[in-house]
Each structure stands twice: as C-alpha cells, then as structure tokens.
Amino acid sequence: MSASTVYPSKAEIIQHSFLDEQKYQDLYRQSITEPEKFWAEHAQRLDWFKPFSKVKDTSFHAPDVHIRWFEDGYLNVSHNCLDRHLEHRGDQTAIIWQGDDPSEHKHISYRELHTAVCRFANVLKAQGVAKGDVVTLYMPMIPETAVAMLACTRIGAVHSVVFGGFSPEALASRILNGRSKLVITADEGLRGGKTIPLKANVDAALTRSDLDMVEKVIVVKRTGVDVGWREGRDICYQEAMAQASDDCPAEVMNAEDPLFILYTSGSTGAPKGVLHTTGGYLTYVSLSHQYVFNYREGDVFWCTADFGWITGHSYVLYGPLSNGATTLVYEGVPNYPDLSRFWRIVEQHKVNLFYTAPTAIRAIMAAGDELAQAADSSSLRVMGSCGEPINPEAWEWFYRVVGDSRCPIMDTWWQTETGGIMITPIAGVNDLKPGSATRPFFGVQPALVDNEGNEISGAGEGNLIIKDSWPAQMRTVYGDHDRFVKTYFSTFTGAYFTGDGARRDEDGYYWITGRVDDVINVSGHRMGTAEVESALVSHPKVAEAAVVGYPHAIKGQGIYVYITLNVSEAPTDALKEELRQWVRKEIGPVASPDVIQWAPGLPKTRSGKIMRRILRKIAADEHDNLGDVSTLADPSVVDELIANRVGAP
Numbered sequence: 001m002s003a004s005t006v007y008p009s010k011a012e013i014i015q016h017s018f019l020d021e022q023k024y025q026d027l028y029r030q031s032i033t034e035p036e037k038f039w040a041e042h043a044q045r046l047d048w049f050k051p052f053s054k055v056k057d058t059s060f061h062a063p064d065v066h067i068r069w070f071e072d073g074y075l076n077v078s079h080n081c082l083d084r085h086l087e088h089r090g091d092q093t094a095i096i097w098q099g100d101d102p103s104e105h106k107h108i109s110y111r112e113l114h115t116a117v118c119r120f121a122n123v124l125k126a127q128g129v130a131k132g133d134v135v136t137l138y139m140p141m142i143p144e145t146a147v148a149m150l151a152c153t154r155i156g157a158v159h160s161v162v163f164g165g166f167s168p169e170a171l172a173s174r175i176l177n178g179r180s181k182l183v184i185t186a187d188e189g190l191r192g193g194k195t196i197p198l199k200a201n202v203d204a205a206l207t208r209s210d211l212d213m214v215e216k217v218i219v220v221k222r223t224g225v226d227v228g229w230r231e232g233r234d235i236c237y238q239e240a241m242a243q244a245s246d247d248c249p250a251e252v253m254n255a256e257d258p259l260f261i262l263y264t265s266g267s268t269g270a271p272k273g274v275l276h277t278t279g280g281y282l283t284y285v286s287l288s289h290q291y292v293f294n295y296r297e298g299d300v301f302w303c304t305a306d307f308g309w310i311t312g313h314s315y316v317l318y319g320p321l322s323n324g325a326t327t328l329v330y331e332g333v334p335n336y337p338d339l340s341r342f343w344r345i346v347e348q349h350k351v352n353l354f355y356t357a358p359t360a361i362r363a364i365m366a367a368g369d370e371l372a373q374a375a376d377s378s379s380l381r382v383m384g385s386c387g388e389p390i391n392p393e394a395w396e397w398f399y400r401v402v403g404d405s406r407c408p409i410m411d412t413w414w415q416t417e418t419g420g421i422m423i424t425p426i427a428g429v430n431d432l433k434p435g436s437a438t439r440p441f442f443g444v445q446p447a448l449v450d451n452e453g454n455e456i457s458g459a460g461e462g463n464l465i466i467k468d469s470w471p472a473q474m475r476t477v478y479g480d481h482d483r484f485v486k487t488y489f490s491t492f493t494g495a496y497f498t499g500d501g502a503r504r505d506e507d508g509y510y511w512i513t514g515r516v517d518d519v520i521n522v523s524g525h526r527m528g529t530a531e532v533e534s535a536l537v538s539h540p541k542v543a544e545a546a547v548v549g550y551p552h553a554i555k556g557q558g559i560y561v562y563i564t565l566n567v568s569e570a571p572t573d574a575l576k577e578e579l580r581q582w583v584r585k586e587i588g589p590v591a592s593p594d595v596i597q598w599a600p601g602l603p604k605t606r607s608g609k610i611m612r613r614i615l616r617k618i619a620a621d622e623h624d625n626l627g628d629v630s631t632l633a634d635p636s637v638v639d640e641l642i643a644n645r646v647g648a649p
C-alpha cells in the first residue's frame, strides 16, 4: 500500500465545523446502532404536514426487497424548499444564475422563486398534469429548469430530467419508459458560445409513432430563435406564465410518494429509471449538504453539475434550497471564454463552497496555474469533488492552487441510486488523504466482500457493498421491481451491491478503485459498455463490437472500441468517422468513441463469451500482463489485436 500524504484541516475550518472527531464518532455510531432514533431526530430539519410515527421498514433480502422511510408522514418538497423560508429569508437570493455569456446573470430571491413555481404549477395543472403523472424535462441550465422541477414537486407530479446532451433517440426512449404526457424544453440551449437545438431534438424524438401519448410540449424561450411550432401541442412558457395565477397550495404528499425518475446506465440492458421518493430523500440531501460542506447561513454554494444528473438534483437544487442556501446555477462550460471561467465566477459571485468534478479539474490544471490565479478565489472555504476517482495529482493541484492550501476537499463517493453522498470527509472533522473518499456518512454501513461474498475485515480490498438502507436510497427501477432486485440485491445476499470496488486502509479510509462491472465513467458521465455496443451493432456495416474503457488523462476514462465489420465492408477512416457520428446520433456526444480499432476477430472463450479483461489490457497498452488466457478459443486473435493496437489520443 502506498503511503500517502495526510492533510489535516486548518484551524479556521475546524473552528467553524459543526462537529469534531469525537462527535462524528458518536453520531455515526448512533446512526448505525439506533437508526430509528437518529433519523427521527434529523428528519425534524424538515417541515412535516403530518408527522410520521414509523421511521424505517426496509429489507435487502431478495425476493422481498422493500425500502420505506417515514412511511406514514406527509410533507411537500417545494414547501420545504420555498414556502417555509419566506418569512425569514423571502428577500434573500435563492438562485444566482450565471449565463454562458459572462455579462449575463441574475439573482432570484426566495419570494420570486416561490411565485414562479406557484405560477408554473398552475400552468401544469391547466394542462391536465395531476399527482403521480410523469413529466419529462429536456432543458438547459437556466432558472426555468429549477422552476419546472419544483413546480412538479408542488403538485406531486414526478419529474424525469433528461440531460440536454442526449440525442433525440435517447430522449425518446426515456419519454416512452415514463409514459410522459408532457415534455418541457427550451428553444435552444447555450453552452460555450454554441447553441444546442433542444426544441428541434424534441420534435425529432416525437416523430416516433409510439410517442403519441405526448399531448403537450412547453417551450421556454431562451435564445429566442425561430423554432418549429405544432399548433395545439406546443405552448410558450413565457406566455403561459403571464396568464397563470400565483396561488397554488402545495399538495400534501406521502413520504413514500415518488419524487423523480432519473435514468442511469448499468452493465446490461437499456438505462434504468431510478426512482426516488419524497421524505427520506429530502431529509438525507438536506443533512448531507449541510454537514459535508459545512454549509452555514449566508454561504453561496456552487455545484457545477447539470440538472440532468443526480448531482444537479441533490446538490444544485434540493439540498441547498431545503437549507435556505443561495445556490449558483451556471449555464455554461469550464472553458468558455477560457479556462479561468470557474474562478472568475467564484470571484464575481463570492462563492464560499464549491463542488465540481475531477474531469473539470484536470482540464483546468492542464492549462497551467496562471489562469487559476488570474481571479481572486479567497471567498472559498470548502471545496468538493464527485463522480469519479480523483487522482492525487489533480487533488493536490486543486488544493494548492485553487484552494490556496486553505480549503479542505470533500471527495464524495455516491451514485444516482444512492440519492446523496455516501462516503465522504466532513469539512473540519477528518484529516484528508488525496484520492480517498475517507469515511461513511451518517447511516451508511459500507463493507468489502470477496467474490464469494465473504466479508473482509480490517485493511483490504474487495467489492463495495452497503449493508443496510439509508433514507435517500432509490426505491425501485421504475416499472420493473424485479430488475431492481436482480441488479442490486442478488450478487451478494442481503446487501446492496454498488458495482464499485474499493480498498480500506489501516485508518478505515475507503479508496474507490472503480467499477467492477461493465460500466465506464467518461468525464464523469456514466455509461454501460453494452449500450454503446448495441448502438454500434445496429449500424448496417458492423458485425460485432466490443467496448472498453481505457485510462484517459483528462476524461478519466476514454472509450475504446473494437469493431468486426461485415465481411463485404472495407475498413476505412471515413467509416470510422461514420461510426462515431452514428453513436452520437444514437446516444449523444458523450458516448462518441475516442479510439476505434478494426478487429477481424474478438477474443472469446470456447463458449463464445467475449473476454473483455483482455480487451481492456490491450486498450490500456498493458498487454505484457494479460493474465490467464487458457480459456481462449483462438489465441492468435489476441496477437493480431496487439499488433494492430491504435495508440490512444
């Protein structure tokens, strides 16, 4: 095990922390030994219309897996994020919106946000949206997206946000899965000075004949460009808002009523609709937002994630607003107009707590220290990272150059499925080790098991499982509870399997080693290799495809593709480009292959299973160390692939 540098918290951080090491230990122990007591107490941070009497009813034992928290309590998410703040902080800024163009920004107070949400909730109602209906959002990073999400929660509709970078095909399959009658979008998105044709993509998706359940499309005017318009179906957001009443009482929701669906990739099949519910989710994201980042009254919190990902749900919107924070919503990208953009925004809006992804840090780091030092980031107090392992070099650069060796970095491990942060430092409490997500948050019981499911004690490495439920856990795969049970609770009996591997050191710190399944993580975007393969084999010239991740300096992992063409096809560079475009069209730009290698044959076992382990080694240029190849049907295939390996960009 490599010895690593330890970074203790600085005195000024410790001084303002809510906890110290002893208090963390005590609270953590209580959260595990008396979860009902712990969570009953911490759920009081929310306003409940009707208090709960039951705290936890959960089982991880297949086939009867069920997860229920606060099941007889009633509350409303938008009430907790807005109404209850009006009396004391109605005029405080809820959202600082920073446009893609540096000169464009605005402040929206809690009162203004509340009014907009009530109005839009009435717009939704007028279109026939009722409690339990699924509403699909395909939106840019603009305040109207927050308004739409909160308005759904106000009337008990279930939002399903689809990332604006996904293709019409990917959008269509998500609309279909949720059977949405209503889609909300914008004319265009704006990122890095470039426009994204969101409305045109929605129109393209809705040409599919199986999407005729979509009755209405609400379109926010963002750039004001002319877009195609279907009379009777399309509704202008601004016009509808101007006519709507701003009086809309919050629907009384059961704690276990669905709150949102968010699609994420797994190792097999189409993306799964991860379903989160109301009371447990909000309790957990509220508590974790406050403790992990040491959020204090008056702080400006900026999480750079898009609303289209879980981080955008939990830590741009629901965590911060439930705590009455000022949350910054940024429309653009880290490198526009140049790579100093993040720090210019920090300087301009005096950001105190800053939460981003390793891929952004690596890209900015590559541009050198001068750009990072071009702006004043002395307002920063605590910083965070999530989405993929952060390499120690990037960690140390972030700490030293951006945080001026003053701000601790919260390396937070979690997943779409977990709803909130699971393994993480707590600002001012624990010493940090670059590259380690450190220790479990309250209520989280991680464990390491070997492939047979035997628990590993003390220091060691294995598959990362979670032994008992926490309030923000996903409740099911939307419409497919069997898939939920199979995917997460059938690999290791009685435990939630994360799909990640991890190492635990002598101090009990966790080091996430990456996915142990066929899921890759490209610039923090999670993707199933099977999804990319299925897009590729749907191309008429492709006979077979195998997709693996390989180490990429900026993206963390890049996409390496091995293609077997139909016998009559010639392998040309033009065809490589055609295949890249094909994948962009099928899934979206995030899935575009970095490297394509023509593979006349793929390494298979005698039973015909592709040996991806070997393909991963070749892609990573580690073919000196292929491991056991005795089960290969035709070993010569491997030599041929090594000889024709494509140098990775």
Ligand code: WT7
Binding pocket: 264, 309, 310, 311, 385, 386, 387, 388, 389, 390, 411, 412, 413, 414, 415, 416, 417, 437, 498, 499, 500, 512, 514, 515, 521, 524, 525, 526
């Ligand atoms: C996968 C989940 C963090 C929420 C947004 C991504 C990887 C996430 C870390 C971290 C190492 C990490 C895991 C996980 N991951 N955070 N701090 N260190 N790996 O959610 O898209 O559902 O992806 O991201 O592999 O399983 P997601």
